[in-house]
Amino acid sequence: MSTDPDRDPYSSERLKMVAGQLQARGIADERVLNAMAKVPRHEFVSAKYWDQAYEDHPIPIAENQTISQPYIVALMTEALALGSEEKVLEVGTGSGYQTAILAELARKVFSIERHGSLAEVAQALLARLGYRNVRVIVGDGSAGVPEFAPYDAITVAAAAPNIPEALWQQLAEGGRLVIPVGPPEAQELQLVHKVNGTAVMRRIEACRFVPLIGEQGYKPES
Numbered sequence: 001m002s003t004d005p006d007r008d009p010y011s012s013e014r015l016k017m018v019a020g021q022l023q024a025r026g027i028a029d030e031r032v033l034n035a036m037a038k039v040p041r042h043e044f045v046s047a048k049y050w051d052q053a054y055e056d057h058p059i060p061i062a063e064n065q066t067i068s069q070p071y072i073v074a075l076m077t078e079a080l081a082l083g084s085e086e087k088v089l090e091v092g093t094g095s096g097y098q099t100a101i102l103a104e105l106a107r108k109v110f111s112i113e114r115h116g117s118l119a120e121v122a123q124a125l126l127a128r129l130g131y132r133n134v135r136v137i138v139g140d141g142s143a144g145v146p147e148f149a150p151y152d153a154i155t156v157a158a159a160a161p162n163i164p165e166a167l168w169q170q171l172a173e174g175g176r177l178v179i180p181v182g183p184p185e186a187q188e189l190q191l192v193h194k195v196n197g198t199a200v201m202r203r204i205e206a207c208r209f210v211p212l213i214g215e216q217g218y219k220p221e222s
Contacts, residue, residue, distance in 0.1 A: 010042050013054040017041075021056050022074045029078045035104035036074055041067075043125060044095035063115045065210060067095045068157065072207065074101075076178045079191045079204060080153040082106050087148070089170065091141035091212070092157030096122030102155070103131045110134075110148050112141045114213060142214030144170045151175060159187045159209040163199070164216035173197065180209045184218070 018037045027033060042053035045067055049059050058066040077098070082088065082105040090099055093113035099122065102109045113119040116138045123136040137145055141156070142164045150172035156179040163179060171177050171194050180187040189204040211218040 008040065010040060010050075010054065014038075014041070017054040017056075017070050021069075021071050025071055027071070027074045027078055029081075031082075031105055032074055032078045032101075035077070035101045036070065038104065039097065039100045040129070041070065041097055043129065044097040044100075061095045061118070062121070063118055065094050065115070065118065067097050068209075073098050075204065076155055076157075076189070077101055077105070079178045080155060080176050082153055086152035089145060089148075089151040089154045089167075090157065091144070091154065091167070093119055093122045093136050094157060096126050096136070098155070098157060099134055099136070100126060100129065100131060103134050106133070106153070108133050108135075110137065110145050110151075112137045112139050112145050114139065114141060140214040140216075142166065142212055142216035146170055153177070154179075156180065156212065157209065158212035158217070159184065159207075160212040160217045163190075163192065164212075164214075166216055168192075168194075168199070178204075180207050184211050 014037050018033050042050045045053055045059045057069050061067055085107045087108045088102050088106045090111040093111040099111045119136045119138045126134050144166045149170035152172050152175050154167055154177045159180040175194050177192040180189050182188055187207055189207045191202045191204055193200040213220050
């Protein structure tokens with residue numbers, strides 16, 4: 001994935017995004033900034049939204065879901081403090097954009113998505129872009145993916161009423177979990193460290209995400 005403007009007409013837009021939306025708002029991790037400058041966000045949205053792909057707002061995708069604004073993606077990723085040899089679980093693949101950012105930073109990324117259509121499109125796109133360290137799984141994200149646990153880091157791209165016990169159990173000792181917690185209308189983005197089996201929590205900021213649907217999230221509407 002080149003940042004050569006002759007080969008990638010959106011490279012300058014990404015650099016503007018990184019400077020104006022991320023660095024200007026306090027994102028300082030150079031690995032995260034480099035990943036955000038590299039991954040072609042426009043590829044993860046419909047062509048009709050390409051002119052908005054690097055703007056500071058969410059964008060609709062299929063299944064009534066959204067791709068989060070770039071700042072939130074960077075904020076959540078920075079909070080994970082990923083090492084290059086770590087294994088990550090992402091709950092809520094969506095378009096696959098944050099999956100790609102995580103794949104730039106970690107050794108292996110497992111991503112779970114409840115909508116099979118989104119998972120299929122995301123996996124194909126990630127493969128086309130050259131990401132070989134990603135596996136997308138269809139299932140209940142609130143239950144995690146226990147067969148590949150424990151994870152050094154877990155990020156959840158949907159709001160839960162509480163921290164799902166399954167995700168907590170799948171987090172390695174010393175691991176980090178980033179998750180929006182609260183009612184559907186408004187939540188707090190939280191960073192949770194597992195220290196000697198105990199949750200050490202820090203509020204990052206107020207946020208609003210789509211609900212995490214599942215047995216340990218919000219129940220699907222009947």
